Amino acid sequence: MSLFAALLFVAGTNAPPPYAPSFDPAALKAGTAGELLVLGTPHLSGLPDGFSAVSLDPLLARLAAWKPRIITIEGVSGPDCDMLLSYKPLYPDVYDTYCWDPEPARKATGLDVPAATAEAGRLLAAWPANPAAAERRHLAAVFLAGGEQASALVQWLRLPTAERHAGDGLDAALTERLDTLTTRRNENFLIASTLAARLGLERVYSVDDHSADATTAWLNDDAGFNAALQRIWNNPVAKERAAADKALEAKLDGAGLLDLYRAYNSPATARVAYDSDFGAALADATPQNYGRRYVGWWETRNLRMAANIRAAMAAQPGARTLSIVGASHKGYFEAYLNRMHDVRLADAETILK
Structure with missing residues (x-):
């Protein structure tokens, strides 16, 4: 073994342990x-x-x-679906696979996704302890326009059955969509939205x-x-x-x-x-x-x-x-x-x- 090879062998056998950070947030x-x-x-x-x-x-x-x-x-x-749509060439098929097209809600409310997202935040910031049925219907419409179907369903489920009808931004197509979501085989709706409504959550x-x-x-x-x-x-x-x-x-x-x-x-x-x-x-x-x-x-x-x-x-x-x-x-x-x-x-x- 040459001197150089021997030095490499010794260095390898005395290699320091892998670096581990001393700071542990957990x-x-x-x-x-x-x-x-x-x-x-x-x-x-x-x-x-x-x-x-x-x-x-x-x-x-x-x-x-x-x-x-x-x-x-x-x-x-x-908002993330809106980004995926805007950059669709970078994300082929992703928007079509994972996102719902909120165009029907935009037509009904006049709000695109950014405007609806901001409006939902504004409404929730001043949300009353006992909102009227009309307020819940309106918020459901705004959530749909913002692409948030599961949160719209929370508002729909919190309404008495007799109050689940069109109006306040919800047209017939959107109410039909919400009714469909109540039985759709998806954990986001059958578990998350259902549980949120049961617990008195808003979204x-x-x-x-x-x-x-x-x-x-x-x-x-x-x-x-x-x-x-x-x-x-x-x-x-x-x-x-x-x-x-x-x-x-x-x-x-x-x-x-x-x-x-x-x-x-x-x-x-x-x-x-x-x-x-x-x-x-x-x-x-x-x-x-x-x-x-x-x-x-x-x-x-x-x-x-x-x-x-x-x-x-x-x-x-x-x-x-x-x-x-x-x-x-x-x-x-x-x-x-x-x-x-x-x-x-x-x-x-x-x-x-």
Whole structure:
């Protein structure tokens, strides 16, 4: 061994440990940090035909007993959808996939998304303790114009049935839309909006983010990227996860749906989600780094979603917050938001007993 090689060998064996920051925000919590419950959920639209909204009652009862004052959903906000529409060439198909076109509400109210978003904020800032039915109908119309369907539904559900009619900015098309949302198979409506109305809240917060899609949009037409994802997802853990989900979905009557939510929110589920998907992607070696690019998109999306949740919590320091999100996000949300000074995580297993 040459002297140079020997020096390299010695240097390698005495390499310092990886740098770790000494500052840990998670260790510096506010004394009255706001509690955050992250509820991992299946997407209700994907459940078998036998699913009935009535089976959500045991879940809703437990969430209502916890009494959150802020509810966030995996939905793209009106302003973010407006951005995705404005920059559509950078986000092909994203707006059409994740956003509702508020044009009918713009025609009925005369408000575009920016104006409606500002008007909703103005109305809520001076919102009376006991608003008239006409005020709720008007706010529902404004929320629709701002692209916030789930919040519009909260106002609709808070109206007595006899007051759910056109007027005050709502035309026949918009009232029909709201009636449709009351039974639509979507956790944002059947769980979040329903629960918010039951708890006397005025809105929910849309925190999904698809601006991260720009990081991989240029790969959408790359056959190699799509083939890599299919290969990544074809692994034993993913197959076991799919089989377990299918078994849970086969028993949705009685307490079956609550059992599904308990399973989706168990501590082991976050690791299963990682091993079946993102961990497999990191381990997939290709010259193009397809797996690592995919994980980069996923982490960026979750970070931006977590920031949106933190922003909602910042407006009501100390308030309990329920974040309803697809189960694969749960572990990332908890890990990221646990770093925040004014956030303390709540245990879903305890609340869902």
